[in-house]
Structures are given as structure tokens and as C-alpha cells.
Amino acid sequence: MTDFTADYAGATVAPSPNHGERLDVAGPDMIVLHYTGMNSADGALSWLCNPESQVSSHYFIYEDGRVVQLVPESRRAWHAGKSFWHGVTDINSCSIGIEIANSGHPAGLPDFPEPQIDAVIELCRDCGARWSIAPERVLAHSDIAPVRKLDPGEKFPWDRLSQNGVGHWVSPGPIGGGRFFQRGDSGQPVEALQSMLSLYGYGVEISGEYCDKTEGAVTAFQRHFRPSLVDGIADFSTIDTLHRLISSLPKFQGA
Structure with missing residues (x-):
């Protein structure tokens, strides 16, 4: 794919060939956040731009907060895979995918640096405002693909995003006693x-x-x-x- 003009003013462009037409939607109404799960940020970006990978995202965010756009927001990036949310199975067609450079669970789930999270917040706020994306439609890859995916993981600061107007959040209930349910229970x-x-x-x-x-x-x-x-x-x-x-x-x- 040839160069295009970034939708987000704070992004540079590194075109990925891995995209297609959005199907049966007027535009994205969801943002899905991922971690790359690779040791090297540059290696992850290269993979997302490699036609052999058959994967991509709209945006990529380095640890230092640099934002790169790979696919125009008008196009369908290939980031969600087999997934589901509120009855929809073609999440790629209705979402903006953001890959966050972090080596993930295989590397012990490193912390997300503050400049990187600042960039995630700013990008999500910009995309959310331009596409009127509801807070509850800012989701983790693991939300739309439970069991299959873990990212961006339990150390991702969703509370901080919410404090800055991104995502849906309430303070978690305190862990304590009371009845619980687990695998094998029924009724x-x-x-x-x-x-x-x-x-x-x-x-x-x-x-x-x-x-x-x-x-x-x-x-x-x-x-x-x-x-x-x-x-x-x-x-x-x-x-x-x-x-x-x-x-x-x-x-x-x-x-």
C-alpha cells in the first residue's frame, strides 16, 4: 500500500498491506487494545507490516509514546481474529485496533511506561471523539476473545485510562468472603x-x-x-x- 495521510495528527505513517474493506458498517464504533507480545518493538511493527503475517492494526505505540499508523481508519485492519462482542463476530469491521509495544505474559508482563500510556489515552480520546465511540466500547483483546487471548493483560492501567475519559470503569469490589461459583457448578x-x-x-x-x-x-x-x-x-x-x-x-x- 502507498503512503496515506494519518488520521491522527500525532502519528507517523508506516503502511501495512494487511487490510481490506469494512463490511456492512458505516465506520468503527469500538476500540480494541492489544499488546504485541514480542521482545522487540521494531520487530513487532515489522511483522504487522509483513504481508506474510496476515495481521495488522490501525495504530502501533512504542514504549516512549511514539505513535505509528499502519492502516487508514476507513479500512478494516486484521487484528481481532476470531472474536465476539454483543452478538457481533466480525470485530475487525467495526473496530480500531491499537497495538501497544509490550512483550507481555511470556516475558512476565512488564509495566507499561507512562509516556506510552499517555499516548494511548490521547489516541483513544482522539479516535473516540471523531467516531463517537462509547466508553464501554473501548475493550481488551481478551474481552472479545476470552481463553484465546490475554492481552493487554492484568497490569494494563484501565483505571488510569478511565480517569482521563477513556473506557468504562468502576472501582472493583473488595475481595473477601461470601458465596462464589466456579467450573462444575450449575443452577x-x-x-x-x-x-x-x-x-x-x-x-x-x-x-x-x-x-x-x-x-x-x-x-x-x-x-x-x-x-x-x-x-x-x-x-x-x-x-x-x-x-x-x-x-x-x-x-x-x-x-
């Missing part, structure tokens, strides 16, 4: 949990059985919204946090 309380996860957007079948997919969705939820303990067990803290997130959605305000 109406598990069905209620699955209903709440599905209502928020996760791809969970409402079966009343605490299956591997339910455990995966709970784990992904914890990784994003209750990161101090990520174990796939739906304890009071997890359920309370999920309930308050749902209650704070605009469509439930005043209901």
Missing part, C-alpha cells in the same frame, strides 16, 4: 451470572452450567475490571463489580 445463580456477562457483551451461552467458556469469560472480565485476582472464580467481588458496571451503563441510568 439458577450460574445462569444469572451468565446473563450478566452476556448483557455486558461477553460471548457466553446462558446454560446454567459453569463451563470452560464461562470460566474464560469470568477470567477475561477479571483481567480487565478486577485485576488484583484473576482466577476464573466468580466470587462476590467479581459479581458485584460486574453488576455495578452494568448498572452504570447509560441505557440503565434512571431505569
